[in-house]
Amino acid sequence: MTDLLYSEEEEALRAAVRDLLADHCDAPGVIARTESDTPHDLAAWKALTDGMGLAGLLVPEDKGGQGATHREVAVVLEELGRAVAPVPYLTSAVVATEALLACDADDLLAELGTGRKIGALAVALNIAPGGAYKVVRHENGALHGELTAIADAQAADVLLVPADDGGLYAVDASAATVTPQISFDLTRPLATVMLDGAQGRLLGDAEAAVHRALRAGAGLLASEQFGLAEWTLTETVRYLKERKQFNRPVGGFQALKHRLAQLWLEVVNLRAAARNAADALATGEDADVAVAVAQAYAASVAVHAAEEALQLHAGIGMTWEHPVHLYLKRAKSDSIAYGTAGVHRARLAELVDLQAP
Amino acid sequence: MTDAAELQRRTAELLAAHPPASTDRFDFLKARFDAGLAWVHYPEGLGGLNAPRSLQAVVDAELEAAGAPDNDPRRNGIGLGMAAPTILKYGTEEQKQRYLRPLWVGEEVWCQLFSEPGAGSDLAALGTRAVREGDDWVVNGQKVWTSGAHNSRWAILIARTDPDVPKHAGITYFICDMTDPGVDVRPLRQITGEAEFNEVFLTDVRIPDSRRLGAIGDGWRVAQTTLNNERVAIGGMRLPREGGMIGPVSKTWRERPELRTQDLHQRLLKLWVDSEVARLTAERLRQQLVAGQPGPEGAGMKLAFARLNQEISGLEVELRGEEGLLYDDWTMRRPELVDFTGRDAGYRYLRSKGNSIEGGTSEVLLNIVAERVLGLPAEPRTDKDVAWKDLAR
Numbered sequence: 001m002t003d004l005l006y007s008e009e010e011e012a013l014r015a016a017v018r019d020l021l022a023d024h025c026d027a028p029g030v031i032a033r034t035e036s037d038t039p040h041d042l043a044a045w046k047a048l049t050d051g052m053g054l055a056g057l058l059v060p061e062d063k064g065g066q067g068a069t070h071r072e073v074a075v076v077l078e079e080l081g082r083a084v085a086p087v088p089y090l091t092s093a094v095v096a097t098e099a100l101l102a103c104d105a106d107d108l109l110a111e112l113g114t115g116r117k118i119g120a121l122a123v124a125l126n127i128a129p130g131g132a133y134k135v136v137r138h139e140n141g142a143l144h145g146e147l148t149a150i151a152d153a154q155a156a157d158v159l160l161v162p163a164d165d166g167g168l169y170a171v172d173a174s175a176a177t178v179t180p181q182i183s184f185d186l187t188r189p190l191a192t193v194m195l196d197g198a199q200g201r202l203l204g205d206a207e208a209a210v211h212r213a214l215r216a217g218a219g220l221l222a223s224e225q226f227g228l229a230e231w232t233l234t235e236t237v238r239y240l241k242e243r244k245q246f247n248r249p250v251g252g253f254q255a256l257k258h259r260l261a262q263l264w265l266e267v268v269n270l271r272a273a274a275r276n277a278a279d280a281l282a283t284g285e286d287a288d289v290a291v292a293v294a295q296a297y298a299a300s301v302a303v304h305a306a307e308e309a310l311q312l313h314a315g316i317g318m319t320w321e322h323p324v325h326l327y328l329k330r331a332k333s334d335s336i337a338y339g340t341a342g343v344h345r346a347r348l349a350e351l352v353d354l355q356a357p
Numbered sequence: 358m359t360d361a362a363e364l365q366r367r368t369a370e371l372l373a374a375h376p377p378a379s380t381d382r383f384d385f386l387k388a389r390f391d392a393g394l395a396w397v398h399y400p401e402g403l404g405g406l407n408a409p410r411s412l413q414a415v416v417d418a419e420l421e422a423a424g425a426p427d428n429d430p431r432r433n434g435i436g437l438g439m440a441a442p443t444i445l446k447y448g449t450e451e452q453k454q455r456y457l458r459p460l461w462v463g464e465e466v467w468c469q470l471f472s473e474p475g476a477g478s479d480l481a482a483l484g485t486r487a488v489r490e491g492d493d494w495v496v497n498g499q500k501v502w503t504s505g506a507h508n509s510r511w512a513i514l515i516a517r518t519d520p521d522v523p524k525h526a527g528i529t530y531f532i533c534d535m536t537d538p539g540v541d542v543r544p545l546r547q548i549t550g551e552a553e554f555n556e557v558f559l560t561d562v563r564i565p566d567s568r569r570l571g572a573i574g575d576g577w578r579v580a581q582t583t584l585n586n587e588r589v590a591i592g593g594m595r596l597p598r599e600g601g602m603i604g605p606v607s608k609t610w611r612e613r614p615e616l617r618t619q620d621l622h623q624r625l626l627k628l629w630v631d632s633e634v635a636r637l638t639a640e641r642l643r644q645q646l647v648a649g650q651p652g653p654e655g656a657g658m659k660l661a662f663a664r665l666n667q668e669i670s671g672l673e674v675e676l677r678g679e680e681g682l683l684y685d686d687w688t689m690r691r692p693e694l695v696d697f698t699g700r701d702a703g704y705r706y707l708r709s710k711g712n713s714i715e716g717g718t719s720e721v722l723l724n725i726v727a728e729r730v731l732g733l734p735a736e737p738r739t740d741k742d743v744a745w746k747d748l749a750r
Contacts (some may be wrong), residue, residue, distance in 0.1 A: 249733075276637050
């Protein structure tokens with residue numbers, strides 16, 4: 001059976017990341033940044049990567065990384081989810097890094113592992129592991145085509161681009177035209193990537209690399225969703241203990257208590273599912289089922305938690321100044337990222353032999 | 358310190374002295390109890406060795422491999438899961454010596470005389486009276502939903518001993534002899550057709566004061582031990598994937614492709630995921646208990662399994678189509694234990710409706726989570742400082 005608890009080292013890591021984010025990513029700062037020209041918080045990114053070496057957790061020590069596992073990465077993502085931090089951690093330190101781990105690209109892996117370079121896999125954010133993705137044309141040694149909904153491409157130094165010859169290519173971001181799209185989730189912005197004869201370096205076979213990258217992304221996204229859901233529940237409980245109507249705290253009304261207790265149960269369940277997925281990715285055992293279960297469960301919980309937070313904060317929840325909207329936008333966007341719950345359920349039907357009619 | 362190796366040595370000794378193949382079942386179980394291998398975390402002399410609770414699995418595995426008889430824990434769930442921990446915590450030395458051994462070996466089955474027609478979710482409102490007469494208490498009243506009373510030798514009983522104080526303060530906890538005159542057990546036929554529960558009428562039942570558990574008037578606090586253990590018993594199970602109610606319906610789905618529909622497929626997959634996640638949460642709770650960090654998830658597990666059992670069994674009735682219009686057997690019986698998976702989907706559907714009522718309704722459990730886990734304020738109460746006799750009924 002998988003280990004579903006947190007080790008002492010993991011708890012220490014959590015405390016360190018939470019402290020750092022408290023200094024760098026307070027809610028007013030994140031809201032202000034969403035309306036600036038630099039939606040990504042590169043100072044926070046530098047503190048997480050230069051200061052703590054977190055971009056290299058999945059990179060083996062002999063390749064210049066920390067040699068940790070998906071369990072530690074999951075703890076980092078829980079905290080990033082709690083803060084809806086606008087840093088390209090999931091996209092660069094998890095998804096792009098996993099793609100490189102599947103290829104023979106040690107130099108690039110080491111650069112991503114230090115965090116000095118940011119990588120982005122040029123596959124649309126909604127694609128599930130095993131799903132069909134768009135490729136660019138490879139012609140006379142140059143790449144041509146347009147890719148859309150590429151998460152964090154605006155912050156990336158290097159793009160990992162799948163081409164129609166079956167290869168995965170590394171393209172310097174300066175050789176591509178990256179145009180921001182207006183994203184529903186303001187803290188994980190999307191962009192289009194246009195390649196017009198860009199030079200790329202062949203890294204390896206795209207299909208295996210993309211599959212591995214998206215599976216890890218989907219499985220660890222559940223930890224981000226858990227962190228997000230836990231934060232919204234905690235904040236809502238805190239608010240309902242303070243807010244008074246009809247001469248008593250709103251949180252004392254049974255109709256609201258039952259809703260919050262139900263939500264607590266969902267959040268507790270999501271923690272177990274997310275922990276299980278992280279542990280399974282780390283050991284490689286039962287990982288396909290564990291990831292599909294976590295993603296089939298996580299989206300509805302995170303969205304429900306954010307929606308309840310908005311409703312129970314009532315008027316203030318509808319404002320731009322209160323951060324609940326950032327959480328709702330992230331949660332809803334996460335419910336599509338790396339495959340919807342329905343797509344993961346369909347995958348599960350095959351994996352556990354519960355075939356469609 | 359008793360470690361795994363020491364327990365293995367003691368288990369081997371027990372097996373050598375009492376070969377399971379040639380030893381009477383009860384004799385073997387008594388010897389196991391006396392060797393401290395019944396529940397290893399209990400004190401020495403009371404079936405245990407003061408060992409860590411997690412090491413019980415070591416003993417159980419060795420004995421199962423040797424083909425030793427078990428104490429049929431399902432038959433005496435209330436005795437093992439609720440009466441025993443309460444007796445251990447509040448009983449006198451004499452009471453522990455008298456009751457725990459026959460309870461554990463299963464010679465004596467226990468039931469729980471708590472709920473009443475007017476005191477379910479508001480259990481502390483109970484009206485069964487116990488009046489002191491010399492060395493005895495004379496008990497009068499009616500209990501209800503008493504599982505297994507028809508098979509039980511003993512009952513844990515809470516009764517009102519002082520009506521002049523607020524309801525929580527005037528209750529005392531007793532051990533009731535179910536064979537005494539004045540104890541009348543009547544089957545209560547249920548929605549499933551069978552009578553697993555009973556009504557129990559108590560008329561001038563005399564209980565000696567030596568069968569009181571805890572102090573006079575302290576019964577509510579003693580009962581909390583029983584009720585907390587009731588919830589822990591539900592959360593501590595270790596199940597394999599598809600080990601719960603989702604197992605039979607998944608099997609039906611695989612074996613009967615002609616029954617499948619698109620709509621049911623989506624619902625089945627959602628419930629399969631929910632079941633797997635609830636199983637992982639229960640496993641996480643178990644790992645926390647073993648690591649000595651009990652979490653509050655236990656109250657939530659009962660809520661989750663109640664909902665899942667009801668939705669899954671309901672789905673299987675629909676899946677079966679024409680067969681779902683039928684039922685396996687409406688015969689009125691008084692079973693020794695409830696066997697969920699040994700009967701048809703229709704029975705499972707009807708019986709699981711009780712999962713959100715028995716052992717605390719889902720509504721009460723949600724209040725417990727909201728108040729004790731999330732720290733939300735309690736509802737205003739009008740009964741706190743009022744003598745029980747002055748409460749509206």
